[in-house]
Amino acid sequence: MMSNVQKVKGFSRQHLANSLTNKKFQLILFPTEQCNFRCVYCYEDFEIGKMPNWLVEATKTLIRNKIPKLEFLSLSWFGGEPLLAKDILFDIAEYSLSLAEKYGCKLTGDLTTNGFLLDIKTLTRLVELKQNSFQISIDGDKESHDKTRLTRSGRGSFDKIWTRLLDAANTDLGFSITLRVHVTDLNHESVLKFCERYDQTLQKDNRFNLLFQAITNLGGDNQKVITDLTSKKSAVHLVKELTQRYTVKTGSINPDTNYICYAGKPNSIGIRANGNLNKCTVALNDDRNAVGKINPDGTLTLNNEKFSTWVKGFTTLDSWQMGCPLSYMNSNSVVGDIAVKKVS
Ligand code: SF4
Numbered sequence: 001m002m003s004n005v006q007k008v009k010g011f012s013r014q015h016l017a018n019s020l021t022n023k024k025f026q027l028i029l030f031p032t033e034q035c036n037f038r039c040v041y042c043y044e045d046f047e048i049g050k051m052p053n054w055l056v057e058a059t060k061t062l063i064r065n066k067i068p069k070l071e072f073l074s075l076s077w078f079g080g081e082p083l084l085a086k087d088i089l090f091d092i093a094e095y096s097l098s099l100a101e102k103y104g105c106k107l108t109g110d111l112t113t114n115g116f117l118l119d120i121k122t123l124t125r126l127v128e129l130k131q132n133s134f135q136i137s138i139d140g141d142k143e144s145h146d147k148t149r150l151t152r153s154g155r156g157s158f159d160k161i162w163t164r165l166l167d168a169a170n171t172d173l174g175f176s177i178t179l180r181v182h183v184t185d186l187n188h189e190s191v192l193k194f195c196e197r198y199d200q201t202l203q204k205d206n207r208f209n210l211l212f213q214a215i216t217n218l219g220g221d222n223q224k225v226i227t228d229l230t231s232k233k234s235a236v237h238l239v240k241e242l243t244q245r246y247t248v249k250t251g252s253i254n255p256d257t258n259y260i261c262y263a264g265k266p267n268s269i270g271i272r273a274n275g276n277l278n279k280c281t282v283a284l285n286d287d288r289n290a291v292g293k294i295n296p297d298g299t300l301t302l303n304n305e306k307f308s309t310w311v312k313g314f315t316t317l318d319s320w321q322m323g324c325p326l327s328y329m330n331s332n333s334v335v336g337d338i339a340v341k342k343v344s
Helices: 013-020 053-069 082-103 121-130 142-148 156-169 189-200 224-229 233-248 304-310 319-323 326-332
Strands: 024-029 072-077 106-111 132-139 174-185 208-214 267-271 274-280 291-296 300-302
Touching: 024 053, 024 082, 024 274, 053 072, 053 082, 053 291, 072 082, 082 106, 082 121, 121 156, 132 156, 142 156, 156 174, 174 189, 174 233, 189 208, 189 233, 300 326, 304 326, 319 326
Parallel strands: 024 072, 024 267, 072 106, 106 132, 132 174, 174 208
Antiparallel strands: 267 274, 274 291, 291 300
16 A cells, blocks of 8 residues: 655654654653563563652653643653552643643553553543553463463463453443564464454454564573574564554554654653663663653753764664664664774
């Protein structure tokens, strides 16, 4: 299908403008870095707990100071598991919504959650607060999912998550749930079984959609587990095939433009549960990603050199640098404008 999106070097002109304008702001928040799961391939170390009170207040002050000049504010909730700190999430989202209404700013919100705690009461409140877009990871059908996505007490999590999804489908709430299906070399059959289950239940509900993702090595201490799951590289082929199948089925249009990661956007910043500022949500312990901190008065202290390294793609329009600044940096090491020779 021909796309009539206006492009610059493969990027949508509109998407580039949205990433640069100071009328839009994306705040990525980590209300807690604790998790109720212990997925076997997880790269997080769970050393940081919930956002302390001063930080919740500082975040609200930052939003209060920014919002009068904004047309769009988007809150993206990460963790850990953000629903383990529902009180903080609701507090900041309620405050943001009241300000957004006052200043005529459009508020949106999305959560990257494991779905375990997404009961109807919580979902209803989140929808009221415009925090109604969710990404939930699934590792295939029950037998495969329950081997890798374990609760902290070591139990499988599939049944609970699936019940949450069916319960959500039985409401008339306005939300969108993307099920991010992780594909490894070892779970093809199970992924196909999950697709069948989905086809018979959620597929006709346009609030749900599937995103297939081959598991890759994201670092951390679990390299051996990841190598076992991905060494044959067959996952990538299945991901391609299923993406094609579900794109055709849902009639969704791939605008065929290059992806821009939020980490590379000047108008996006992440606030960790300890007040540190990050650009990327994966390289959490990487010093290049520690771009500053938020102060108790809601102001941000930024290391401009580090920050500019993440957003440099906007000067080169290099699709790799824009799509994943982290992997680009890992291969082309720079700090600010100075090339750094890697010493291993
Ligand atoms: S920089 Fe790369 S690893 Fe980090 S959030 Fe973006 S796409 Fe993910």
